[in-house]
Amino acid sequence: xxxxxxxxxxxxxxxxxxxxxxxxxxxxxxxxxxxxxxxxxxxxxxxxxxxxxxxxxxxxxxxxxxxxxxxxxxxxxxxxxxxxxxxxxxxxxxxxxxxxxxxxxxxxxxxxxxxxxxxxxxxxxxxxxxxxxxxxxxxxxxxxxxxxxxxxxxxxxxxxxxxxxxxxxxxxxxxxxxxxxxxxxxxxxxxxxxxxxxxxxxxxxxxxxxxxxxxxxxxxxxxxxxxxxxxxxxxxxxxxxxxxxxxxxxxxxxxxxxxxxxxxxxxxxxxxxxxxxxxxxxxxxxxxxxxxxxxxxxxxxxxxxxxxxxxxxxxxxxxxxxxxxxxxxxxxxxxxxxxxxxxxxxxxxxxxxxxxxxxxxxxxxxxxxxxxxxxxxxxxxxxxxxxxxxxxxxxxxxxxxxxxxxxxxxxxxxxxxxxxxxxxxxxxxxxxxxxxxxxxxxxxxxxxxxxxxxxxxxxxxxxxxxxxxxxxxxxxxxxxxxxxxxxxxxxxxxxxxxxxxxxxxxxxxxxxxxxxxxxxxxxxxxxxxxxxxxxxxxxxxxxxxxxxxxxxxxxxxxxxxxxxxxxxxxxxxxxxxxxxxxxxxxxxxxxxxxxxxxxxxxxxxxxxxxxxxxxxxxxxxxxxxxxxxxxxxxxxxxxxxxxxxxxx
Amino acid sequence: xxxxxxxxxxxxxxxxxxxxxxxxxxxxxxxxxxxxxxxxxxxxxxxxxxxxxxxxxxxxxxxxxxxxxxxxxxxxxxxxxxxxxxxxxxxxxxxxxxxxxxxxxxxxxxxxxxxxxxxxxxxxxxxxxxxxxxxxxxxxxxxxxxxxxxxxxxxxxxxxxxxxxxxxxxxxxxxxxxxxxxxxxxxxxxxxxxxxxxxxx
Numbered sequence: 092x093x094x095x096x097x098x099x100x101x102x103x104x105x106x107x108x109x110x111x112x113x114x115x116x117x118x119x120x121x122x123x124x125x126x127x128x129x130x131x132x133x134x135x136x137x138x139x140x141x142x143x144x145x146x147x148x149x150x151x152x153x154x155x156x157x158x159x160x161x162x163x164x165x166x167x168x169x170x171x172x173x174x175x176x177x178x179x180x181x182x183x184x185x186x187x188x189x190x191x192x193x194x195x196x197x198x199x200x201x202x203x204x205x206x207x208x209x210x211x212x213x214x215x216x217x218x219x220x221x222x223x224x225x226x227x228x229x230x231x232x233x234x235x236x237x238x239x240x241x242x243x244x245x246x247x248x249x250x251x252x253x254x255x256x257x258x259x260x261x262x263x264x265x266x267x268x269x270x271x272x273x274x275x276x277x278x279x280x281x282x283x284x285x286x287x288x289x290x291x292x293x294x295x296x297x298x299x300x301x302x303x304x305x306x307x308x309x310x311x312x313x314x315x316x317x318x319x320x321x322x323x324x325x326x327x328x329x330x331x332x333x334x335x336x337x338x339x340x341x342x343x344x345x346x347x348x349x350x351x352x353x354x355x356x357x358x359x360x361x362x363x364x365x366x367x368x369x370x371x372x373x374x375x376x377x378x379x380x381x382x383x384x385x386x387x388x389x390x391x392x393x394x395x396x397x398x399x400x401x402x403x404x405x406x407x408x409x410x411x412x413x414x415x416x417x418x419x420x421x422x423x424x425x426x427x428x429x430x431x432x433x434x435x436x437x438x439x440x441x442x443x444x445x446x447x448x449x450x451x452x453x454x455x456x457x458x459x460x461x462x463x464x465x466x467x468x469x470x471x472x473x474x475x476x477x478x479x480x481x482x483x484x485x486x487x488x489x490x491x492x493x494x495x496x497x498x499x500x501x502x503x504x505x506x507x508x509x510x511x512x513x514x515x516x517x518x519x520x521x522x523x524x525x526x527x528x529x530x531x532x533x534x535x536x537x538x539x540x541x542x543x544x545x546x547x548x549x550x551x552x553x554x555x556x557x558x559x560x561x562x563x564x565x566x567x568x569x570x571x572x573x574x575x576x577x578x579x580x581x582x583x584x585x586x587x588x589x590x591x592x593x594x595x596x597x598x599x600x601x602x603x604x605x606x607x608x609x610x611x612x613x614x615x616x617x618x619x620x621x622x623x624x625x626x627x628x629x630x631x632x633x634x635x636x637x638x639x640x641x642x643x644x645x646x647x648x649x650x651x652x653x654x655x656x657x658x659x660x661x662x663x664x665x666x667x668x669x670x671x672x673x674x675x676x677x678x679x680x681x682x683x684x685x686x687x688x689x690x691x692x693x694x695x696x697x698x699x700x701x702x703x704x705x706x707x708x709x710x711x712x713x714x715x716x717x718x719x720x721x722x723x724x725x726x727x728x729x730x731x732x733x734x735x736x737x738x739x
Numbered sequence: 740x741x742x743x744x745x746x747x748x749x750x751x752x753x754x755x756x757x758x759x760x761x762x763x764x765x766x767x768x769x770x771x772x773x774x775x776x777x778x779x780x781x782x783x784x785x786x787x788x789x790x791x792x793x794x795x796x797x798x799x800x801x802x803x804x805x806x807x808x809x810x811x812x813x814x815x816x817x818x819x820x821x822x823x824x825x826x827x828x829x830x831x832x833x834x835x836x837x838x839x840x841x842x843x844x845x846x847x848x849x850x851x852x853x854x855x856x857x858x859x860x861x862x863x864x865x866x867x868x869x870x871x872x873x874x875x876x877x878x879x880x881x882x883x884x885x886x887x888x889x890x891x892x893x894x895x896x897x898x899x900x901x902x903x904x905x906x907x908x909x910x911x912x913x914x915x916x917x918x919x920x921x922x923x924x925x926x927x928x929x930x931x932x933x934x935x936x937x938x939x940x
Contacts, residue, residue, distance in 0.1 A: 223763060291767055300759075332774060333777040346865045346866060347866065347871075348781070348869060353792075354870070359781065363781070
């Protein structure tokens with residue numbers, strides 16, 4: 092292979108990207124070397140098995156991916172702002188919308204929420220760690236290297252261009268030759284393994300490591316939504332694993348699953364993809380519902396209204412999510428009966444979702460709302476999400492879908508549910524739990540500026556798209572006709588509004604790091620109801636000095652009323668903790684090398700990499716490291732400093 | 740992680756870490772179930788889509804399928820005896836029965852490889868038709884699992900030789916035992932829905 096085939100050439104934007112990658116990488120290497128931070132980075136972060144630090148790494152990576160996916164979005168909106176724009180060529184536009192969708196769902200939304208789960212869930216259920224801390228580090232590095240593999244595609248080898256749904260036969264070897272589609276398949280495969288492992292890990296953690304006395308139906312709602320999400324992950328992700336593997340084998344080894352030549356079935360891909368893909372929508376939206384429930388209850392200063400109904404509605408939504416996948420291809424010729432069945436099951440989801448909406452309103456009813464930034468995001472979510480949900484029911488009517496299908500109406504719908512549902516929750520959750528992670532709050536004034544820019548930008552961007560869609564503009568086209576000009580232009584202006592909101596948010600992180608007051612009290616907002624607020628900030632690496640017992644639903648509220656803390660000097664015992672390990676990052680680096688080789692169909696090299704991965708598993712199997720103990724004196728010292736107690 | 744210990748019950752359940760890992764593995768098996776279910780569904784949908792290639796009825800043989808079934812079912816039985824020996828605290832019995840299990844597993848793999856080679860010579864490869872793609876990936880995935888199981892159990896055998904039956908090694912043996920029985924269950928489905936139906940239709 093020639094070097095100019097290896098690197099992508101010919102596009103000024105991509106040369107710009109290459110220069111940016113080289114500059115940023117050199118800057119990072121220079122800073123780390125200049126300030127002698129390499130050992131710190133390795134010891135404290137890259138080899139860590141602490142769930143809180145892994146969560147932070149997830150969120151940082153997800154924010155980087157939000158930036159990347161957001162740049163893709165802005166490039167598309169620039170291209171569509173005026174008729175006859177020549178900003179992006181057709182091929183480049185195809186690549187940009189493909190990577191925008193994939194990055195946002197797989198490498199932004201899901202990791203962001205998993206990052207929040209990592210940090211919050213063990214604290215919320217009164218656990219000292221994940222059930223399998225080593226596996227947790229492995230999951231993170233699987234996601235991280237999967238994301239990197241996918242992202243280098245735009246400078247090396249070429250980006251995938253068959254849409255984030257990667258429909259066959261378009262995505263098959265005959266119509267999409269070259270490495271682009273392989274990057275999609277292997278990047279997702281690697282990240283997917285990590286997600287599945289996280290699902291198992293969190294499920295065991297929640298089922299087995301709750302503080303003594305915390306019954307399942309007394310568990311905070313965010314932990315509940317995480318548990319149900321894990322259930323969906325465990326049954327949906329293996330389907331994706333199989334689908335990706337079959338298409339990879341089709342492309343690299345010439346099998347006939349999705350081809351037409353050997354009597355394969357291209358429609359089988361659509362079925363497998365959406366059998367995973369529809370539940371995936373709920374993997375990113377159910378934890379978000381959990382976050383909103385926590386925040387709304389906290390800042391309305393009321394017990395969550397209809398707790399039991401909330402839990403059951405999550406369970407019902409999760410069950411229904413597996414029964415609706417055909418609504419993604421009503422128009423592909425399934426027949427009236429099949430379409431009717433899936434139309435009805437789709438519309439059924441609106442029922443438990445409606446229950447949740449009314450419960451949030453019930454919580455707000457007659458409450459004293461405190462309008463902090465996380466609360467603003469949560470309040471803005473409710474009407475925005477309803478607008479997305481109602482248009483979802485419209486799309487769910489199979490007959491009407493023949494009109495809406497593949498138009499901007501659909502684009503507007505899923506951005507309304509996914510941005511209002513998931514992205515708002517990511518911002519809300521990050522700001523809400525920020526003091527638990529970094530020992531200071533984000534600046535509220537800047538936070539509100541970023542919120543208003545993003546919220547107004549969001550509606551200005553996507554509301555007109557409902558009408559462009561009804562006017563007949565299809566999705567995935569790279570030009571705007573004159574009759575769609577006004578609405579398209581407004582939409583582009585809105586997209587830049589969201590970009591400004593995001594930029595202010597990022598500046599706020601820097602600003603708050605320098606100027607925000609450091610927290611002294613664990614209950615930073617003063618309204619905490621659940622156990623994560625019972626720990627001091629910064630949270631000690633062992634989380635809880637002594638585990639609280641016999642907890643009611645709002646566990647920390649009860650503790651505050653009774654004047655209890657999670658530090659009972661009399662009950663202190665030494666705490667067992669797992670050791671850090673460099674094996675997860677090394678193992679996943681080797682496997683990502685194998686995946687990279689397979690992207691270019693260098694089969695021997697891929698086999699060598701896979702063998703290296705197996706060697707790493709064997710080394711792990713022979714590792715009998717049993718961790719270490721934190722002794723009572725040390726716990727005493729840490730807790731006294733953190734809680735500001737003097738000589739007891 | 741915690742070291743909280745139980746005084747009663749089998750050895751592998753006596754540490755909290757052991758219990759967590761066993762439950763985690765059960766959940767992992769649920770994911771494996773979803774994985775194989777997807778492969779079975781794919782195979783069923785592609786059934787009969789043989790293009791111009793051979794049909795299953797022409798190639799499947801009752802004899803080799805029965806021998807493979809016999810070998811794998813027996814290995815599951817001997818694996819059960821191995822766990823029974825472990826519960827009695829007999830290191831020698833455990834190792835002996837585990838090695839017998841692995842030999843049966845290897846024999847199964849030998850027959851499977853032989854079968855694949857025969858089919859390829861008869862003109863049925865993964866590239867021949869959608870049906871054969873489905874067949875080779877379904878049975879091949881199962882075979883790959885058996886191969887990994889053999890390698891995994893061998894590594895644990897080495898640890899068993901060095902350390903004897905401890906809370907940790909007994910948990911590892913128990914988990915690999917669960918895995919082995921699971922593969923057996925999957926094979927029963929392959930035998931009926933692939934070989935039996937393939938020979939009849």
